[in-house]
Amino acid sequence: MSAPEQGTYSTAYQAGMREEMERDATVFVLGTDLYDRGGHFSQVNGLGERFGHDRIRDTPISEAAMVASGVGAALAGARPVVDLNFMDFAYGAMDELINQAAKIRYMWGRPVPLVVRASTGVAQGGAQHNNSLQTALMNVPGLAVVYPYRPWDVKGLLKSALRGEDPVVFMMHKMLTGARGPVGGPDELVPIGRARIARPGTDVTVVTYGYGVGLAEKAAETLSGQGVDVEVVDLRTLAPLDVDTVVGSVRRTGRAVVVDEAPHLAGPAAEIIATISDRAFWYLDQPVARVTGAHSPIPHSPVLVDALLPDLDVIVRTVRDVATAQGPVLDPAVGAGAAR
Amino acid sequence: MSAPEQGTYSTAYQAGMREEMERDATVFVLGTDLYDRGGHFSQVNGLGERFGHDRIRDTPISEAAMVASGVGAALAGARPVVDLNFMDFAYGAMDELINQAAKIRYMWGRPVPLVVRASTGVAQGGAQHNNSLQTALMNVPGLAVVYPYRPWDVKGLLKSALRGEDPVVFMMHKMLTGARGPVGGPDELVPIGRARIARPGTDVTVVTYGYGVGLAEKAAETLSGQGVDVEVVDLRTLAPLDVDTVVGSVRRTGRAVVVDEAPHLAGPAAEIIATISDRAFWYLDQPVARVTGAHSPIPHSPVLVDALLPDLDVIVRTVRDVATAQGPVLDPAVGAGAAR
Amino acid sequence: MSTDDDQAGVLTAPAPSAAGPADLPADGPALRDWLGDMLLIRTFEETADGLALRGKVPGGMHPAIGQEAVAVGIARGLRDGDVVAGTHRSHHHALAKHLPPDAVMAELYGKRDGANGGRGGSMHLADFDRGLWGTNGIVGAGLGIALGGALGSSILRNGSVAVGLFGDGGANTGRTWEFVNLAAVWNLPLVVVCENNLYAVETASKSVTGGTSVAERAAGFGLPSHQVDGQDVLAVQVAVRAAADRARSGAGPTFLEMLTYRYKGHNSGEVVRYRTEDEVLQWRSSRDPVERFSARLTDAGLLTPEQLTDLADRARRTIDHAVTVAEESPWPDPSTAAGNVSAWSDSQGYTR
């Protein structure tokens, strides 16, 4: 067997899309600035010429119409991919996504094989282009939410989405656009709903996804030099959540840290901690720590952005603390607050 | 001192609104079918005639325009209340709420004193009128989210919202519309961001909000007959979350159950459990249990709706189990799932 | 009607009287079928409204009494395989698309024999086999689904046409115009129908809708746009058939504003204070779609009094049967309540 091809996060998506469009004539993509520009993240670069204007469809700036037309076309038996460019623009199509796409199978027994792709994650671009929609979407029954880290998973998850029956929100982190790695072949699928152990370890589990995986891997490397053996779980899919992989890892290590760039309150990290609490409480030697984004909008200035996000230092420090702490740390001062 | 007046959840809102509109001439309400009908939940009944068409403003069915005009009017120095009738309709105004209202103070230093009111919570009406938007909104920095249970808190929180500086999403549970109770006077405010101990107890804490509070109180009553003394925490505000009250209670009881009708995955219950895990882990005698809605859309048929929601039986059983369980329950079978 | 396929909007808005009634085809049996459908709808809605008042329809309902001609004209202007997507007020469209009244009534009740097993309810009826791509609880949303259906038809080249409905209230919802524009620029086989019954809940649409008419507004989006007398089933059918033919030929979408009226309040039991009883009586006495059509058939010698009685009786019996089915149908199995959400998550079985 030859070594797998290499590609970037973005070319892996292109390749997956091209192969699936060749395999299945009903697959098509719609969104703004796709045909010539190839999308704002090169995600469909070169596909316009190959498949023509009908299958790489440029739309007006009409997010509701984009998603609605995807929903209806999926009901008709086609396999639309709605490319929103930035996930934030889904705010203009929330009803179409949540009240229509996600509920039609449940209400009417008819699956909606729709993929909604968007770039997301915190990067430059200011407050309005850097929202973290993942919790909002995880909490919507009927939606699958994938958020790959490796080029391999981008391609494999896209293929699963395009061969599945139900709506998938396909979130891609902007900061990973050019990241390189191996990419699978035409029939190498990555199942939706399965996390992976990105790095095995015995002392502490770091649960994360997307851009956080690279940070966690780096932290693990640093800590391995300090005698702490870190296991990194890359969720890959946020909904449905792969509870077994997360819980299995934490049961083995007894300690866990969740790394998540979304704003602190009620972000995905909360669900992961709650899941661990539900299913691995008695295996925990220490409380699960969370390293999240601050509960703040994202500013423009790079120094301010950096100050709000989980960075390597904080992660290393937190993971080391969790891995090495012994016994309870009680802080009775806080209890007083409850008296009122 | 005379006994406080009695009122319903809905008339408490009316009274609060009337008093605030009298106190402050810049307060006004906009939304569909407010003037004549008084809103779909009687929430502004009688205010049309009293304050005229300028201050009880009927709008077209234009949710984006409703919220946007509220944002701009707030910036101009007025105090708009945008009444969406049903919270679900906010899906048509998510950008206005999340990218504009919530971020303007942060970006531009200018507070946006906007109240967005809507009825919500699971009731009859089918899949599209029974979404639980609370997690999605809790995770948005810049938004306060209140979700009162008692008429008293409806009025008091509305007053706080209308005298505050920043956007407040005011969620009212449909099933409580006619619920009765005492109502405070013109200057009895309930602070935003403060939970309350709805019922003190020593054995186990139930954390909940909205409709769940009544269920929890009933469960507590049932259990008091069985020798279990339940403390009930009514969050009242979901964002900012009153961590101290929750944590303080759990530190005292050592056991907790979260009751929440939102869909299971990544609902508000997850954040509450994560918060307890963050701050009260060493005080826990048992893992926190969650009793949530199933991870499913809401159907039409009442028997199906009932099957999906936390009901008294499940709550009583769960709280009793958590209150009385001794020592660890290990379930090593699950760990196997992590091998893949 | 114009079949101008210019991208620019063309607005023809004859007053219904000025345009004169469409010619009546001589096909008596077919036209009596139409009338039968209209009577069926009228009987269904009056019965269901009464049942809703007695608490039999959880969550209540939005009756379409008075709007029968719109539904039957649309359904009869389409072919098998064509698609209709409705609004929150769309029992009439479901019945015109020949969903079994039993199944519709049982769905309103939330029973197991309902068209959607009790999951949908009054606002969320669907039957994909019969071309009803859902009635919809969200203002404007049905049109979006129809838009997508039309896109699917164009991608899959299956020759079907989609009709998307919205109300005068929906003319002020932004998504509506995104949908209209996209259909126009992509030349999709879509017929956009605004069912203008003058009110959105208690709001007179004139008071919150800028411009001369919804049809004129639509013309600005670059598709042919017409007003149609929605109380004349034949006018509706002719307009829809022409628009569907045009769409099927590849010439793109058409916008039809149908002028109609609902006799009841917004929802069953609503106390109506926002319009005069006189206004309602005017519409009922002079423009009732059932009366007008049966009179017209009678005048043309295509309907005898016996035939009319027979149709009305048949409607009554059918609906009585539907009520019996709905009453006797069991509740859905509660253990199924959280199933069939998504193939991705069903296996997950989240605890709660």
Next chain:
Amino acid sequence: MSTDDDQAGVLTAPAPSAAGPADLPADGPALRDWLGDMLLIRTFEETADGLALRGKVPGGMHPAIGQEAVAVGIARGLRDGDVVAGTHRSHHHALAKHLPPDAVMAELYGKRDGANGGRGGSMHLADFDRGLWGTNGIVGAGLGIALGGALGSSILRNGSVAVGLFGDGGANTGRTWEFVNLAAVWNLPLVVVCENNLYAVETASKSVTGGTSVAERAAGFGLPSHQVDGQDVLAVQVAVRAAADRARSGAGPTFLEMLTYRYKGHNSGEVVRYRTEDEVLQWRSSRDPVERFSARLTDAGLLTPEQLTDLADRARRTIDHAVTVAEESPWPDPSTAAGNVSAWSDSQGYTR
């Protein structure tokens, strides 16, 4: 221009040439100020674009070179206390509203001396004291804020007028038409301006926008609607002043479609393949707003070559200074990054 206050839409769309140029007032100093502002914007944008290419502007920017007349015409058509809310491409509006170029440039850099302390950036500039109610990263959103500003003005009776901007691309976003309709039916003191530069990113707007023109589409929503030559600062100023007067008098909103052009790509550094170099040259050579206006002033004897050189020099020096300020300004204090989010939550101090 028409000041028809009929609710119905009135579309007057003279070709810019047909209408002929507006009369030039004889106020030399004031007009030279306008030209100075246009030169300042041109210089700012060319400089900032170059800096963005060198990585000085985190996230890049959307230059408005070629659209100077729109901004200056609007600002000069308004009074103090009037409000402008812009789009993602709105440095020109910020400068025309007299935000200090230092503060704008430092904001682009993300520095402490930026107009918004480095929190906003190129797409999110605001200065409430100077009536700039934000430029906006979301297509259509600025118009919504202006709509609300107009509502606030009407509630508080403060006599101010709001101008809301959007691009040709924003003409296909549903929210835009909700905003226009609400302004029309509430008769708000709003001037809606579509800055039509023919493209939305790489998409020729004609290809995705149904109907004859954006102005005609707008007329269907029941407000007076006009096309304006956006390359003629005087035509813009006259149209805006008339619309603002009309709004201030209580007669309601006006829609203005301004025909303009951006010389650069959508964002700094974009490789432009979707239009010909020739097209750009045509606009530059025959309709450049700065050239046209300075020629006109020169012809009228209101501008000497020395005065022009002086204005250009002054613009250059001002912008050079702005760059120095931006370069030398310190970064904002990282410890402030999560502060001033909301008075409700700031005290909470969530750990992370």
